[in-house]
Amino acid sequence: MSIKLASVALAATLGLAACGDTIGEQALSGAVVGAAGTAIFNGDVGTGAVVGAVGGVAICQFSNRCN
Incomplete structure (x- = not known):
């Protein structure tokens, strides 16, 4: 997975994650x-799912965005 693709997937995950x-x-x-974002850009869906899961939990647990 390229750095550009990983960055796009992470940004999409953090921006769209529903808590x-x-x-x-x-x-x-x-x-x-995360999986959907990487699938759109022909990336590794498994890696996108893992990055998305971590991002989804991180943004909900460590910010006031979801409270």
Whole structure:
């Protein structure tokens, strides 16, 4: 996965991540957005899902955006 593609996937994940009530829901929503973003740009969907899951949990747990 190129740096450019990873950056786009991370930005899409952080920008579009919908927070859930639990960490599992936050990870799942982030993973879906990350996988979809990398699929659009012909990247590695598995890597996009992992990056998205981490990003989804991070933004919901460490910011006031989801509270």
